[in-house]
Amino acid sequence: MSRASRHPFPSGPVCRLPLVDKPFRYETIKSYLRRLTMLNHLPDGELCFYLDGTDELGRDLTRFLTPTNLELLAAVTGYNPARLRHTFPVQESLISADLPFTERRRRALHPQSNPDVLPDPIPACTLCAAARQPRGAKIMQWAPQNQRVCFQHQRWIGPPGRGYGRRQVDLSRTPSIIAAARQHQRLIRRHGRDRAAMFINRSHFVAVDLDDRRIIQRTVDDRLQSLLPEGETVCLSNDDAVTAARYPVAVALATIIASPRWRTQLAAPAHIAGPALRDLTRDINAALRLRHPWTPGWKRCELTEWILELRPGTRLRDLSTLLEQNPPNPCLSEGEDS
Structure with a gap:
């Protein structure tokens, strides 16, 4: 149904949805609304229209992050607005329409992930998401840059976090990547999120440069043999498996240049x-x-x-x-x- 043919929602008390599920950590609002829509078998865009008056969420990701829309979301989910703010924060003084779009998007994200949040949402760990409702729903999240690995299930979750149609990369046979992720956490505790993100980003480009020069190709290829299923290869330099194979090199280099x-x-x-x-x-x-x-x-x-x-x-x-x-x-x- 098009936006022009929709009738406005009636005013008055709002009933809680029959089935709800709590938001995933760092989950995007679009992902959360999609899960609630699937869980309650609502028409596509129904909750978006309820919150914002449009069938689809606009490009401006802060447009519905207002106290009014947060109260509406709390009404249909039954959750306390203060609890929803942990995933969908509202910072009224920081989301002025005069700010550029990229700045409004950055400031609307989770406060703890603002300094080094990834520029695009990535899928959450599929094994962690399997415990959420509805079963099999894809959960997208604004993950901080240090959240590269799910330690519980030993999966690479990004970036890039796309996987190109394959399952998320299994790290159970590559303990060096798990160790690099823990070292990344220590870098953040020692130098702060801002500086650690700067060092990791610089080191990532160095690792790509060294791989292109075939200097670390043998190390990367050895890890790829453990990361990829038997008989499978990659042909894209920004594939999840390739990025994961280069990750220990980037962290080791960042540890040095961070001094x-x-x-x-x-x-x-x-x-x-x-x-x-x-x-x-x-x-x-x-x-x-x-x-x-x-x-x-x-x-x-x-x-x-x-x-x-x-x-x-x-x-x-x-x-x-x-x-x-x-x-x-x-x-x-x-x-x-x-």
């Missing part, structure tokens, strides 16, 4: 920056176990670009000169490794 030592010492004069660059090169090669040792002289390398950002005005050949003047000490590296 405040590099930001201060690499920006210092040459007699301080030289030894720091030597130590950074040694730590990266030891942690990532690269097929070919990385050096700051690589052209069009994300790691090199990061170092050049810390040293404005420095040229690429200047980094090579700094490293030649302060070569790594093999004896020191062996002593530390032992």
Whole structure:
């Protein structure tokens, strides 16, 4: 039924829906309304029209996050509005229509996930969602960037979180990805959500760059053999399995570059920056176990670009000169490794 042919809802008391289910953590309102519609066998768009006067939710994801619409949602679900705010927060002073759409969307999301929330909703863990009603419904959520793994069921939930028609990636045979996810949590506790998200994003691009250069290809391929069912292959570089296989490399690198030592010492004069660059090169090669040792002289390398950002005005050949003047000490590296 089109919007023009609909009649407005009658005024007066609102009856609670016969069947309701509590919202999933970080669930989008569109996903929650779709589940309630399926659970109560309502016509498509009925709850959307009830909340917002339109058959479909508009592109502006904050348009129905108002005190009035939250009260309406609480009336049909029977849940306390304060409880619904934990999943669907209402921040009246922060969702002004004068703000850009992307800013309104960011501020309308869960307060705890604002600093590093994923730009698009992703499916929740299918095994966790199986306990919700109706059975088999797909739950979409605004997950924070550190929520890459379901630790309970050992599943990769994103990003990208699409799966391209396959089941979510099973991580039970790749404990290194589970360990990387726990290290990601420790990074957040140590450096905060904002800085941890920045380091992980930078490291992700470095991992993609190293994989494209075929430097970590063997490591990624070994993990893919454990992640994919027998006989199945991937042909897209942003597939869930490929992203999961690169994830430990990104976390290991983020753990190194997150140290405040590099930001201060690499920006210092040459007699301080030289030894720091030597130590950074040694730590990266030891942690990532690269097929070919990385050096700051690589052209069009994300790691090199990061170092050049810390040293404005420095040229690429200047980094090579700094490293030649302060070569790594093999004896020191062996002593530390032992």
